[in-house]
Amino acid sequence: MTNHPIFTDNDPQKETITLNLGPTHPATHGVFQNILEMDGERIVSGVSTIGYIHRAFEKIAEHRPFYQITPLTDRMNYCSSPINNMGWHMTVEKLLGIETPKRVDYLRVIVMELARISDHLICNGILGVDTGAFTGFLYLMEEREHIYEIYEEICGARLTTNIGRIGGFERDFNDIAFAKIKQFLVKFPPILKEFEILFNRNRIFIERTSGVGAVDPETALNYSWSGPILRATGVDYDVRVNEPYSSYQDFDFDIPVGTSGDVYDRYIVRNEEMWQSLRIIEQALQKIEKEPKGVFHADVPEFYLPPKEEVYNNMEALIYHFKIVMGEIDTPKTEVYHAVEGGNGELGFYLVNDGGRSPYRLHFRRPSFINYQMYAPMSAGMLLSDAIINMSSLNVIAGELDA
């Protein structure tokens, strides 16, 4: 803070007010600090300070075997941690050349799309709260709870899921999980519809959000934006379509795009993406019916932990168990970049491997970090209340911002 441009400015005749927005302001939904220069209600300039919850994941990852890095990815975007987990598993599978069975791909797609829905639910619900409408948020939070119950059936955890393993899942989805997914597909659409009726044509909501934080596609690309906020400006970039992973090419879905890139467009794009996610989950459930039952991981004994009874009773399983846990597996000395479409945009994993038990270097391309850097420049000239909903609609997650 010592050489901060605003703190060193001691001009007694200064006509603006320095305002600390954050780091723990309730309106910012996370640990964000923005030091704003205010002229009345209007922001003249701002400086973002980040790093309050930096936990050195990239350094920690250099000291952990591959399977122990999954819990680190949970804690980046904790609103949609399954996408982070799957993204990491797929990066390692790409490195090791593991081909997953189709059923595993479809199961992953179901979990990832549920995570996308829960991520967008939070963002759009909170956007409603910030514009003064609390009701919609409560409707949506109940549905997020149902998604978390599905996670619980699949992996036992709710928020930091650590879901799946390298090569597939730790266990097959049980019948209750499938029943809950099917129930969600029936119960969720009317509630989302009701939420849209509350907001889409709501005069107050439109006047608060329309035209706020409008961004043109050139600027958005220049700032390396990705995800729903880029698509709201009209650029149809979605990793699921451009570089299909986990058999997304088998699915029929649309990529919603906006026109003006303002807060209202971002809201509409996210809502529409939830409908598309529901479509994808429905298709995935149908496709799973046609796949052989009970397949939930790839057949790679060198990388996928054997069941515990096998370890105690079978020599080979014991050897593999030991080698996996102690990290004495040969891995190719190369580098790999893998990207998935996270809740906020392109979530990339750049992994440099030297054949050791842990990555030589692992870099996370975190969409929140890259999307957020435009926040302070674009806030200049905005009203403070508009800047709040603008931050809300960027959906920056502090854990992913700071990693």
Added chain:
Amino acid sequence: MGKLSNQQVVQSLTSKFGDRISVPNEPFGLLTFETSVGNISEVLRFLKEDKELKFNYLTDITGIHFPEQELSIGVIYHLHSLSNNIRVRIKVFLDGMAPHIPTATSLWEGANWMERESYDFFGIIFDGHPNLIRILNVDDMTVFPMRREHPLEDPNRVDKKDYFFGR
């Protein structure tokens, strides 16, 4: 989607730069090549502004440290041509004592924080950067923590030695 192949990108790069870029390879289909610190600005500008290639999207900038190499600090760029749906990875290796490289902020505004992050963790100096200060670590930190010589945990602890964990 893919309108360009890696070969076409290589062809236009070698016809423009000749031996100023290294022989490219393709780990997992991602075109990767090295260039020197003197050429990086020109290479990035060419890739971004060429009418055919249109690598207009800067995906990522990050650093890497190989202490045993003569040029020990690496800077790695990932570019993406959205209209051709093709990616490219460019590496530049720098002297570890004084890692200077020209900034990419004149080409992409988004490079600003990515370069600050690389400075923060590896001490890479991006010449011409408008605001090269630490971003995630505390301002009064004196080291660059992602360099390999810095251990993850306090080396004086006796209860967490590597050999207890078989490493």
